[in-house]
Amino acid sequence: VRLELSVNGRPVVREIAPQTLLLDFVRDELGLTGAKRSCEVQVCGACTLLVEGQPVSACCYLAADAAGREVLTIEGLREQPDFERLEHAFLEHAALQCGFCTPGMLLTVSALLAEGELTSEEAIKQSLAGNLCRCTGYRGIVEAVADLAGVAR
Amino acid sequence: VTTVERLRTIPPQVGRAAPRRDGREKVRGDAEFAGDIVVPHMLHGKVLRSPLPHARIASTDAAAAEAIPGVVCVLTAADLHDFDPYWGHAIRDRPIVAIDKVRFAGEPVAAVAAEDEATALAALDAIQVEYEELPVVGTVAEALAPDAPLIHDTPLRPGLFHGLGELAPRDGNVCYRFTMDRGELEAVFAHADLVVEGEYTFPAVYQYAMETHTVIAHAVGDQITVWASCQHPFLVRAELAALFDVPLANVRVVVPYLGGGFGSKSYTKMEPITVALARKAGQPVRVQNRVAESMVTTRRHGMRCRMRTAMTREGRLLGRDVECWFDTGAYADNGPRVTATGGDAAPGPYRWEAYRVDAACVHTNTAPSGSYRAFGATHLQWIGESQIDDLARRAALDPLDVRRANLCSPGEELRAGGKPLDADLVGDVEAAAAAVGWAEPKPANVGRGVSVGLLAAGAHPVSSAIVRMEADGQVVVLVGTTEVGQGARTVLAQIAAEEIGVPVEQVTVRGTDTRYTPYDRSTGASRSTTLAGLAVQRAASQVRDQLEEIAGNGELEPAEMPALIARRFGLAGGELIGRGEVAPQGTGSYAEGPVFWEVCVGAAEVEVDDDTGAVHVRKTATIADVGKAINPLLVERQDEGGTMQGLGNALFEEMIYEDGLLMNDNLLDYRVPSFEDLPDEMQCIVVENADGPGPYGAKGCGEGSLAAVTAAVVTALADAGVPMTELPLTPERVWRRIQQLKEEGTWPR
Numbered sequence: 051v052r053l054e055l056s057v058n059g060r061p062v063v064r065e066i067a068p069q070t071l072l073l074d075f076v077r078d079e080l081g082l083t084g085a086k087r088s089c090e091v092q093v094c095g096a097c098t099l100l101v102e103g104q105p106v107s108a109c110c111y112l113a114a115d116a117a118g119r120e121v122l123t124i125e126g127l128r129e130q131p132d133f134e135r136l137e138h139a140f141l142e143h144a145a146l147q148c149g150f151c152t153p154g155m156l157l158t159v160s161a162l163l164a165e166g167e168l169t170s171e172e173a174i175k176q177s178l179a180g181n182l183c184r185c186t187g188y189r190g191i192v193e194a195v196a197d198l199a200g201v202a203r
Numbered sequence: 204v205t206t207v208e209r210l211r212t213i214p215p216q217v218g219r220a221a222p223r224r225d226g227r228e229k230v231r232g233d234a235e236f237a238g239d240i241v242v243p244h245m246l247h248g249k250v251l252r253s254p255l256p257h258a259r260i261a262s263t264d265a266a267a268a269e270a271i272p273g274v275v276c277v278l279t280a281a282d283l284h285d286f287d288p289y290w291g292h293a294i295r296d297r298p299i300v301a302i303d304k305v306r307f308a309g310e311p312v313a314a315v316a317a318e319d320e321a322t323a324l325a326a327l328d329a330i331q332v333e334y335e336e337l338p339v340v341g342t343v344a345e346a347l348a349p350d351a352p353l354i355h356d357t358p359l360r361p362g363l364f365h366g367l368g369e370l371a372p373r374d375g376n377v378c379y380r381f382t383m384d385r386g387e388l389e390a391v392f393a394h395a396d397l398v399v400e401g402e403y404t405f406p407a408v409y410q411y412a413m414e415t416h417t418v419i420a421h422a423v424g425d426q427i428t429v430w431a432s433c434q435h436p437f438l439v440r441a442e443l444a445a446l447f448d449v450p451l452a453n454v455r456v457v458v459p460y461l462g463g464g465f466g467s468k469s470y471t472k473m474e475p476i477t478v479a480l481a482r483k484a485g486q487p488v489r490v491q492n493r494v495a496e497s498m499v500t501t502r503r504h505g506m507r508c509r510m511r512t513a514m515t516r517e518g519r520l521l522g523r524d525v526e527c528w529f530d531t532g533a534y535a536d537n538g539p540r541v542t543a544t545g546g547d548a549a550p551g552p553y554r555w556e557a558y559r560v561d562a563a564c565v566h567t568n569t570a571p572s573g574s575y576r577a578f579g580a581t582h583l584q585w586i587g588e589s590q591i592d593d594l595a596r597r598a599a600l601d602p603l604d605v606r607r608a609n610l611c612s613p614g615e616e617l618r619a620g621g622k623p624l625d626a627d628l629v630g631d632v633e634a635a636a637a638a639v640g641w642a643e644p645k646p647a648n649v650g651r652g653v654s655v656g657l658l659a660a661g662a663h664p665v666s667s668a669i670v671r672m673e674a675d676g677q678v679v680v681l682v683g684t685t686e687v688g689q690g691a692r693t694v695l696a697q698i699a700a701e702e703i704g705v706p707v708e709q710v711t712v713r714g715t716d717t718r719y720t721p722y723d724r725s726t727g728a729s730r731s732t733t734l735a736g737l738a739v740q741r742a743a744s745q746v747r748d749q750l751e752e753i754a755g756n757g758e759l760e761p762a763e764m765p766a767l768i769a770r771r772f773g774l775a776g777g778e779l780i781g782r783g784e785v786a787p788q789g790t791g792s793y794a795e796g797p798v799f800w801e802v803c804v805g806a807a808e809v810e811v812d813d814d815t816g817a818v819h820v821r822k823t824a825t826i827a828d829v830g831k832a833i834n835p836l837l838v839e840r841q842d843e844g845g846t847m848q849g850l851g852n853a854l855f856e857e858m859i860y861e862d863g864l865l866m867n868d869n870l871l872d873y874r875v876p877s878f879e880d881l882p883d884e885m886q887c888i889v890v891e892n893a894d895g896p897g898p899y900g901a902k903g904c905g906e907g908s909l910a911a912v913t914a915a916v917v918t919a920l921a922d923a924g925v926p927m928t929e930l931p932l933t934p935e936r937v938w939r940r941i942q943q944l945k946e947e948g949t950w951p952r
Binding site for chain 1: 220222223225226227228229230231232233234235236238239411412413414415460461462463465493494687688689690836837840842843844845846847848869870871875876877878879881885
């Protein structure tokens, strides 16, 4: 099928097989490899992308369902003016180790920050529970996100 | 180690929380992992895996699969005739694909290379395999039964890297046995005031590195190149060279960033099958596991244990007797080493009159088990520490006092002929206990526990490094450590920066490419900061020596270094090269070791709900007894990661097998800790006594916390009144135990 959508603010038109997953589309068709494949059952969040500003698990999301919509990947997020704040907070708190979960984590965090949902440390933990990190033990991420959200710890 | 006193012109580069050198790449999604690499003309490989745990292969027919357009080749056992197709670093027991027989559900039976993944998957369906089922040895108990079917019936062949002296022949389904014996055990038990004993069960656990095992291989003539998510590139190189009978230098292993490892990517895993497939295809092939496949590629050993411990009424520990059986699955993988390390950890760091340890590594028809962070210590520490607490309760003594009285002191011998204790364990456990409010009042359903253990760390001490200062003053470190998330590239950059006297931002540590990177044994056993760190320190120190020689004095500003290089070579070009090496003193055998003892000390406070059996972790504290923290923030983050994995291991992680079939082979049914499982308080205490053998007195960390926290949760729950002998502490198990306690009249306390 013919797919028209916007990826990172740029129009994209491609012929794709109807069963193509959004994750494979951005990684293999567009070469945007920041999103990662891991659990494939919407538990880990490593493949998180934003569709119309909402986090989705791209491993379980048909590329065709993004037709006419705006998709944001880490390669787009990093071009946005407020990305520097996110980057700084994550580096300052050493909120990453292997980095495999980090792009998905940052996309989720940016969406939650935009919606103003991160009003307490408890809210941060609950809202981010859809993104797993096996390395850090989470505390550095909670600290970084609390800083970004202006939440007292 | 001799450290040269240098004149300092910039602030110290070690001992500070330098930002990760790989942080920016990783945050921006630029960091390259094996699955992000595209090699020209690369095919997609998929592995056909056995659906049965134990069966004879009557026939394999790949003709229909090979006929599918887009399929380049199918690898089967019939392709393995022109060389010895068995691999395995400890025991060479593993065929590239199953030959005649499958020994676990998930064992590779064939592999397909095709132009795209969908075609490869379709081809798997078209391969016809006829199996004749054999009786399944599902558990250690079944494997040890007198009439148990033998999973391996050929003589044991040692692998290249077991490091366990002479391996004895198999004994039934037991492929390795570790024993220790000290003092007159029976006499000690016969005269003891107090003896506790019990039987314990530890679950099989999945490491879940978020990046699954991924390998790209290209084999042309006698040249082999692999891009692999592996922790031990030089050992993979050696195994591939031996397997495919080519010189070491013809095998090139390139390692990008790893998306976690935790031991699951140690030694050789998916490399042999990918190389064999690429050889047949004549084109590069990528094989990328799915989670369900990585779960049956390697895992942590399940274990059963029988233990008894004796103490005097006054609280002097006397003796310990341990038997344990590690379920290594169908192939040995790292089972012998895990068994030896577990057996070695079983007595714990106490002064004993006598102990006896008999640890067996047992084959079953389940997936192979290997390394996972803090192996051995995690298996045994919770058991030994539970018994110490039980004895303390019976003697009406404070468990902390029992530890104060019996823990070995720094410099004291732990094992005959082995390295003496190089840590202050009493200080460590007191700090951990204080962090969870040891002596403060608490509600009835709240318990506090401590745990103390040691882990033989460092593996084999061989590392080397090359440090290059380029003409512009930038420094490049070539060292074979894999950046697996632990922060090695940052810490090693800090060490090089400190030695040369430049800011860490000026230093880059490259990923391993065995064609250019000098030899390092492995990335594991908490060895990188200590051993690779020493090699980097020595190499960087040579660069500094050269700079000082050119300058004619020792006071050097980073900004003047390029001019010094230009002075040396006459033109704007050239570079300074330093080389560092760490080699064993003596034979380097594990028995003389370890390189250092990694401290596994922690404490926890838990709350139990007796209506539901749910255990809530209120506080954890871990001790990072690191000698010197090169990067204190990264040390803390390591311990926090270990803490969360320890909580998973203690509370809910378990691979559930029924008759050799894995019942929870996905992340929905196999749960790992999320943000919501964070304890209310999590504290990591960094202890720096400069008592390690590494640079600046450093020693490794990052594993001990896992063993310590797993054990501390168990001892804390026992302190709340619920002693447990089986992990994980699921609500159901805890609830059933409470019902039992109610019947015995011991709940509520």
